[in-house]
Amino acid sequence: MKKEPVKVKEKEAALRSKNFDEVVLGYTEQEALFEASRCIQCKNPACSSGCPVGIDIKKFIFHITQKDYKSAYFTIKEKNDFPSICGRVCPAEYQCRKACVFTKKGSPFASDNAINIHFLERFVGDYGIKNKLEAPLEKEGKFSKFKVAVVGSGPAGLCCAGELARRGIKVYMFESLHDLGGVLRYGIPPFRLPRNILNFEIDYLKNLGVESTPNFIVGKTKTLDELFFEGYSSIFLGLGAGVPSFLGINNENLCNIYSANEFLTRVNLMSGFKFPEYHTPVNIGKHILIIGGGNTAMDAARAALRLQKMNNIAPSTTIIYRRTKVEMPARRLEIEHAKQEGVDFQFLIQPKEFISDEAGFVKKLVCIKCQLGEPDSSGRKRPVPIQGSDFEIDCDVAVIAVGLKANQILINVTPQLKVDKYSDVVVDAGTMETSINGVFAGGDIVGGEGTVIEAMGMAKRASKSIIEYLGTM
Amino acid sequence: MRIISKKILADIQGTKITSIKIEAPSIAKKAKPGQFVVLMVTEQGERIPLTVVDADINSGVITLIFQEAGFTTKILGKLKEGDSLFALAGPLGHPTEIKKYGKVVLVGGGVGIAEIYPVAKALKLAGNNVITILGARTKDLLILENELKNASSQIYIATDDGSYGRKAFTTDILKEELGKGGVDLVYAVGPIPMMKRVSQVTAGFNVKTLVSLNALMVDATGMCGCCRVTVSGQTKFSCVDGPEFDAHGVDWAELEKRNKVYLDKEKHICNLNKI
Numbered sequence: 001m002k003k004e005p006v007k008v009k010e011k012e013a014a015l016r017s018k019n020f021d022e023v024v025l026g027y028t029e030q031e032a033l034f035e036a037s038r039c040i041q042c043k044n045p046a047c048s049s050g051c052p053v054g055i056d057i058k059k060f061i062f063h064i065t066q067k068d069y070k071s072a073y074f075t076i077k078e079k080n081d082f083p084s085i086c087g088r089v090c091p092a093e094y095q096c097r098k099a100c101v102f103t104k105k106g107s108p109f110a111s112d113n114a115i116n117i118h119f120l121e122r123f124v125g126d127y128g129i130k131n132k133l134e135a136p137l138e139k140e141g142k143f144s145k146f147k148v149a150v151v152g153s154g155p156a157g158l159c160c161a162g163e164l165a166r167r168g169i170k171v172y173m174f175e176s177l178h179d180l181g182g183v184l185r186y187g188i189p190p191f192r193l194p195r196n197i198l199n200f201e202i203d204y205l206k207n208l209g210v211e212s213t214p215n216f217i218v219g220k221t222k223t224l225d226e227l228f229f230e231g232y233s234s235i236f237l238g239l240g241a242g243v244p245s246f247l248g249i250n251n252e253n254l255c256n257i258y259s260a261n262e263f264l265t266r267v268n269l270m271s272g273f274k275f276p277e278y279h280t281p282v283n284i285g286k287h288i289l290i291i292g293g294g295n296t297a298m299d300a301a302r303a304a305l306r307l308q309k310m311n312n313i314a315p316s317t318t319i320i321y322r323r324t325k326v327e328m329p330a331r332r333l334e335i336e337h338a339k340q341e342g343v344d345f346q347f348l349i350q351p352k353e354f355i356s357d358e359a360g361f362v363k364k365l366v367c368i369k370c371q372l373g374e375p376d377s378s379g380r381k382r383p384v385p386i387q388g389s390d391f392e393i394d395c396d397v398a399v400i401a402v403g404l405k406a407n408q409i410l411i412n413v414t415p416q417l418k419v420d421k422y423s424d425v426v427v428d429a430g431t432m433e434t435s436i437n438g439v440f441a442g443g444d445i446v447g448g449e450g451t452v453i454e455a456m457g458m459a460k461r462a463s464k465s466i467i468e469y470l471g472t473m
Numbered sequence: 474m475r476i477i478s479k480k481i482l483a484d485i486q487g488t489k490i491t492s493i494k495i496e497a498p499s500i501a502k503k504a505k506p507g508q509f510v511v512l513m514v515t516e517q518g519e520r521i522p523l524t525v526v527d528a529d530i531n532s533g534v535i536t537l538i539f540q541e542a543g544f545t546t547k548i549l550g551k552l553k554e555g556d557s558l559f560a561l562a563g564p565l566g567h568p569t570e571i572k573k574y575g576k577v578v579l580v581g582g583g584v585g586i587a588e589i590y591p592v593a594k595a596l597k598l599a600g601n602n603v604i605t606i607l608g609a610r611t612k613d614l615l616i617l618e619n620e621l622k623n624a625s626s627q628i629y630i631a632t633d634d635g636s637y638g639r640k641a642f643t644t645d646i647l648k649e650e651l652g653k654g655g656v657d658l659v660y661a662v663g664p665i666p667m668m669k670r671v672s673q674v675t676a677g678f679n680v681k682t683l684v685s686l687n688a689l690m691v692d693a694t695g696m697c698g699c700c701r702v703t704v705s706g707q708t709k710f711s712c713v714d715g716p717e718f719d720a721h722g723v724d725w726a727e728l729e730k731r732n733k734v735y736l737d738k739e740k741h742i743c744n745l746n747k748i
Contacts, residue, residue, distance in 0.1 A: 176694050178513055178520075178560035186696075215562035217694060221499050242696040246708065253701055253708060253727055255734040262697035270519070270691070276745055278517045279544060280691070281738035360730030407695060409713065 005112060006035040008119050013340040017302070018309045020190045020273055023337060024088070027116075032123040036064035039115050042101050047117060050099030052457035055079045057096055057117055064120060073128040076121060077135050080456060081162040081204075082155075084129055084197050087122025089188060090453050091295070091331045109332060129200050137208060141168040146470050149174060149232040150210075151218045151410070154182020156238030156443025158205060159456040163463035165208035169470070172232070173205075173212040176409075179269065180212055182240055184452070186269035187261070187296065189303050192334075219410035224417075224439065233473060234438045234466045237425060238459060241444035242407040246400055247291065250353035254362040256283050257354060260292065260300045260401035267303050273310065284311050285396030289365055290343075291351055292401030293321040298334035300399045301343045318344040318393070320351060322370050322383040346393075348372070350385055354398065365395045404449050424448055432462035433469075440466055474558040477534060482616045489541045490584055490616055491550050492526070498533030500525070500563045506591035507569030507685065507717055510535070511693040513560035514552065519545045522690045522712070524588040525564055538587035538616070544742045551748075565693050566716045569683075571595045575602065575657035578650050579625070580643050580671050582608040582663025586616050588685055589662050593624040596660075602626055606646045608667065612637035644670045651678040658683065661720065665729050672720035682720040686711050689732060702728050 009025040010016070016023050027035060039061045047057040055076055063072035076083045090096075096117045097103065097110035104111050127133075147170040150161045158181075161171045179185055180202050184193060206212070218224070227235055244259035246252055258266075263282065266272040270280035288308065290301040297319055305317040319338070321328060324347045328335060339345070348370045355364040369389035372381035406423045418426040418435035425434055425441045432440045442458030444450055475496045483490040500510060504525040511520050527536035541550045552558075569592050577596050581589040586607055597603045605625040609615040610633045622628050629646045630638025639646065644667070650656065651674065659682040661671040668684045675682040688700035688711040695713035702709055705722030709715065 176562065177692060178562070186692075215560050216499075217562055217565070220564060221503060221562070242694070244696070244698050246698070253703055253731065255730055259698040262691060262699045265691055265697050271517070275738065276742040279515075279519045279742060281519075281735045281742075283734065283738075359733075360727070361734075409694060 003034070003038045005038065005116060006031045008116065013342070016191070017306055017341040020303075020306060022194045023191050026126060027119050027123045032064055032120055033067070035116050036061045036120060039065075040101070046099040046101060047096045047115070050096040051079075052095065052451070052454045053079045053460055055096075055121075060124060061115070061117070061120060064124065069124060069127045070131075070133060072124045073133050074135065076124055077128075079460070080453070081159055082201050082456070083121045083125030085125075085155075085184065085193060085201055086453050086456070087118050087120075087125050088193050088197070089184075090118050090121075091451055092118035093332050095453070108326065129197070134204075134207070135166060137166055137168070143467065143470055144168040144170070146170065146233045146473070147172060147231060148466060149227050149235045150238065151235060152182055152238035152240055152443070153180040153202075153212065154238055154240050154443060155184060155452040155455040156240075156459040157182065157236065158202065159459035160236045160238060160442065160463045160466075161205055161210045162208060163460060164466060165205065165210045167467060169467075171210045173210055174216040174218050175212065175214045176217040177269065178214050180214060182238070186265045187299070189264065189268050189299050191302065191306070192299065217409060219413045224410070224414055224436070228438070234440065234469055236459070236462055236466065237410070237434070237439065237441040237445060238443045238455070239407050239410060239425075239441075239445040241404040241449050243405040244400070245403040245405060247351055247402060249351055251356055251362075252354060252400070254354050254356050255360050256285065256362050256396060257398045257400065260290075260296045260399050261404070263300050263399045264296070264303065267307070273303070273307060282307065283397055284308055284313060286313055286316060287394040288317045288397045288399070289393065289395045290317065290319045290399045290401055292403075293319070293323065293328035293330060294401060294403075295330045295334055297321075297401035298330045298338050300401050302338050302341060304397070304399065305341055305343055315342050316344070317342075318346055320346050320349050320365075320367065320393075322348065322350040323372065323380060324348060327380045348383065350383060352390060354395070355392070362395055362398055364392045365398065366390055366392050404444070406445055406448070422448060430461075431465040432458060433465060438469060474561045476552055476554055476556050476558070479552070479554050482538065483614045485613045486611070488610070488614055489550060490538065490614070491541070492536060492538045493552070494534050494536050495558065495561065496533060497535045497561055500561070501528040501533045501535050502530050504528040504535060504564040505568035506571065506595040508564035508566050509693075509716060510537070510561055510563030511565060511690065512549075512558050512562075514545060514548050515559050518548070518559060520560070520691055520693065521545050522565070522693050524685070526587045526590055538584065540584040543739045544746070544748070547743065547748045562693075565712060569595065569660075569717060571599050573600045576655050577601045577603055577658045577660060578647060578656050579603060579605045580608070580647055580659065580661040580663065580667075581605070581621075582643055582667040583610075583614070584616070585661075585663035585667070586621070589660065590617050590620055590624065592660055593621055597624050597626070604650060605629070606631065606643045606650070607638075608632070608643035608663065609637075610634065642670070643667060644674050647671060647674055651675065651680060656680050660684075665725060665732070668720065669725040672723065672725070676721050683717045684720040684723065685716045686718060686723070686728065687716075687732070688728060689734070702731075
């Protein structure tokens with residue numbers, strides 16, 4: 001008899017959307033065992049090929065079925081240092097689950113019937129946290145005389161730091177903000193990634209001996225040359241894609257028009273949702289528009305809706321997207337969660353200009369309707385505006401979530417660091433080494449916006465190269 | 474991040490200006506005139522930018538001068554010598570381009586005087602003829618007069634009430650100075666209305682004018698766009714593209730409005746905390 005997939009328990013939409021607590025509750029042991037038992041242990045599994053870091057999925061799921069969670073944990077840890085994070089934020093439906101044998105061939109994302117690999121990963125990761133499982137550590141080895149600087153403490157930096165520290169290398173992590181985690185802290189809201197999980201994973205690095213310096217802007221506080229001069233043998237750059245893109249339409253700098261980065265940084269990093277206990281304000285309106293269709297747009301929309309409810313404002317948060325739901329790059333789960341919670345979606349609409357009130361605050365958005373045309377370079381159907389279809393939408397807060405570019409602070413002061421036409425750092429695809437000897441890079445600063453696990457995959461490759469590089473010294 | 478000394482520079486008519494010296498060796502080593510830091514007073518705090526007024530490489534100390542305006546500057550003003558900030562990062566922004574321009578007129582208004590001081594010093598050292606015009610509401614609110622006297626070849630003072638120097642606006646004196654001719658650069662920092670007037674005046678004389686803008690910021694590293702300003706029709710981030718811009722291109726009305734976006738919330742949090 002075919003077994004049905006085990007649905008993960010979630011907090012009820014009406015209740016959860018009044019706070020920032022975690023929405024997805026995760027599998028219980030029984031649920032994990034049942035879901036794991038659905039895996040048919042393919043002779044030639046495709047799932048691992050869908051994972052950017054190549055976790056041995058078949059093997060860790062087998063360990064679950066044997067109730068050997070410890071082995072499951074270390075199987076994942078061989079490839080991924082942060083299963084509790086990735087199990088929560090990976091777009092599994094485009095990665096491992098899409099590659100699962102249960103996904104229908106040619107489907108744009110995973111079928112419902114595909115094994116819920118991410119929930120199993122999360123179960124195992126959380127088991128590891130609860131039971132304080134720690135991967136073996138080389139305390140004194142041939143690498144313990146080296147120190148390496150990791151610039152940026154986002155997914156790539158954390159992963160690289162962990163990999164190196166486990167080999168006994170002394171790792172110093174530099175972060176420009178006052179708290180560690182990069183996009184995991186400023187971008188992803190606590191209802192998707194609870195702060196205790198993030199803090200635990202960061203503390204794990206501290207236990208490995210990683211030293212971290214927040215409030216340190218490499219490129220400003222110190223340059224790469226100065227770091228080398230201070231005795232770092234190698235440097236890893238995990239700078240991220242931190243610079244928000246805007247629409248380039250009229251009146252985009254009106255008051256209460258935020259980039260998603262600003263809105264989410266105020267809410268997440270600065271705990272603006274707890275104003276005035278926390279001092280960073282964020283303005284909440286009666287009609288909030290979110291422009292964009294990616295995960296950041298979903299995060300911003302769900303955060304905005306929560307803030308409306310928490311401030312006793314009748315919820316009215318609308319996502320404006322110029323294509324349709326199918327083309328939305330966001331995780332399917334995020335789209336569903338947003339819908340359940342009461343976020344409204346308006347498809348095939350392109351923003352044209354904002355309209356101001358007397359005090360300079362945004363009042364309306366003028367839009368134009370679109371229809372889908374031929375596919376563009378991204379392979380998605382191109383939105384084509386329908387002439388004369390302009391209309392206005394009420395809007396007193398707008399959040400622009402249309403993508404991010406590379407941060408230029410370090411690049412501007414480091415002319416010898418080669419960048420491409422998007423100002424992303426150019427690396428050797430195999431070694432992840434940049435144009436500067438001994439400097440490696442990974443994550444969104446290489447090749448633009450990607451996922452957490454893709455960043456970690458690159459960092460992993462870079463860490464291997466760094467170890468090889470140190471071996472030649 | 475420890476405050477090693479604190480001095481109240483002015484405190485009358487509800488206006489309080491304070492100078493603090495902070496241990497920050499790596500920032501002190503790097504900070505150049507025109508640059509700023511971003512700080513948090515407490516773990517619950519906001520991130521606010523403040524100009525580095527002085528940086529001493531030898532002692533590893535930086536000087537910040539601020540006027541208590543919003544909630545964060547008010548709680549910053551409550552810190553005592555020996556207290557530490559929760560966070561401090563920098564130096565940020567582009568430094569002022571220091572070179573020999575020739576005759577430079579610096580205009581400072583209110584707490585903005587603190588921001589022109591390091592620029593005046595550096596420009597004088599670079600061999601410029603530095604003429605400084607300082608403006609304050611009243612005599613007791615005038616700061617750094619002696620310091621700027623030493624950093625300038627000529628200094629003019631204007632007060633709104635005529636209690637010291639001339640009863641005039643800084644722009645009145647600026648006009649006279651520009652009328653004499655030969656001014657190669659005007660550099661102005663102060664309240665937005667003052668910088669706007671300076672810009673209008675110098676545009677009439679076709680003299681290059683730089684202003685250091687005080688836009689609201691969050692991360693201050695180019696990540697959020699809170700500090701975006703329109704300059705010559707283009708959107709710029711004050712934190713990474715500035716903080717100095719060509720005054721004649723700045724959309725002053727937009728900046729003025731954007732800087733008031735949280736006024737209600739400021740009032741609310743100040744009332745709640747009775748400060």
